[in-house]
Amino acid sequence: MTPDPKPAMRDARLDDALAITEFLVSLGLAMPEGDEARKKHWAALWRDNPALKAHGAGAALGWVIEAESRIVGFFGNIPQVSYFDGQPVKVSSARAWAVHKDHRDQTPRLCEAFFGQKGADVVLISSASAPAGKRCLEFGGSPLPQPGYGEILYWVLDAGGFLRAGLRKKGHGGMAVWVGGILGAVALNAKMRLTGRRPFAPLQDVT
Template sequence: MIDINEIKIRLAKREDAVAVSDLLNRLGLNLPNKNEIEKINTHWNRLWDNNPYYQQFDEDVLYGWVMEHNNTIVGFFGCFPRVYYYNKKIFPIAIASQWGVEKEYRTFTHLLCDIFFNHHPISTKLVTTAIKPTGRIFEKYNGKRVPDPDLETVYMVPINLLKLITHKYKEKLDNNSILKFAFKAANFLLPWKLQYKLIAKNKRLKEVDVNTLSVDFDKFWERYLQSSKGLIASRSSNILKWYYTGGSRGLTKKVFIYMSETDEIIGYASIIDEPVIENKELKRYKIIDLLAENEKVKQKIIKELVRYSCEQKMDILEFHLPGTIKKNDIPVFTLKRNVPQFPVFFQTSDTEMNKILQEKNVWQILPFDGDTCLG
């Protein structure tokens, strides 16, 4: 039996990178293992050492906390800072990320929880990829769901409807050749993709290399920030370059800007190429982020991304964490599903902010927030 007095909780150090990554990899997280030292270093450099937050705040890098037993790391609660704004003023938020504890040590998880929630120098914490245990932990420490029930909804544009139906009802179709033939015949007689192919190309939306974003984009971001209220993650060009460059999963991310008739940036969006886990043959784009000068521009961007997804031979375009995107913004037939667990929780030791953050209209959540698409 393990004695609690043998358990040590301490700040993680840069030298812990290999042991921590290997632990999380063994626990099922999609991270490099101990044999991929170069990848581990790249991941830690990006998430922490090169995090643009530390260019704005002269603070020591805080990787999180480790749990040790007999000088062996058996648990890790990672966190990294992100720059947010609340009513146009800089507001740091600590992002809970990459949590894991070896099974035989999970009775001591509260030791990591206590230090994360009670001793983190940043008062407000956020998690955007919560599984059931993470959500329960946040609630135990007076954390709450972000007050937007739509965040558990995923909107889906079924570009290849037959392929999606085949995926969902694979077992039934495999066991019924007549039904399978009927689906294929229906797809031939009713060419579903034609509706997307007939969308006229909007040349105002242009794919760009994120590293070329400059002062013109920052002018757009500053205008957007000044017109916004509540809590919003920074989209400065410097932060976007950090966010979209790299990632331990190696997934392709694409960035777009929307130009006005006078060649001024009035919108921006991004997508990630992420195949469906249960069926790698299902090709999927997911919307990461979308900011627009007005609702009309937002809807034009979405419509062009639907057309673009079809052009790129995607099977599905999905909208996760659609805090600022409503179903009515999507101008084509849309399905929806709910995620298994409500994904976004916050916790703060600031009494005033705790009240404020319980108001739905304070939040502008999209997958760009937290660590949802950062990896």
């Protein structure tokens, strides 16, 4: 009995758009619905992206891992351009990094491709989870030098609705959600007003 062949890694192409999207959706990632919307999504990033002019021909679009002719891993790459002291800086920003659970041993190959790409001056991952962030550090990445970047900030405009949503997320339902939303909203509204975290003007025009 011969062992299964090693999954192959190759550069991503625009014509992979639908297959990549199907793979990401199968892992629970939110993506545009419908083939046309999905094609437009990737075309905007990989074909019509004005930053491609700064990167030149052969800009890396990402990488896919394939096993038995199907995608089992993907690390997207979005060409961007920034400016420092008036000079363009070629930036490659990560997009939708995902690997099927049966092929997690292939993750380092995708990381090596992203962090080792030659066509970018800076590589950036702005939304990595804590485990993914640790993996990035292993490949020479550095945390963004911005204190509090990882903190999630809220501006609660509807205290009752906010609390009801929180209670539902915790698994509560029915009367507990309704009563908790009303009683909790009184306390939360009072706290926000006393601490200056809520505007005193009417909110009907705020969206």
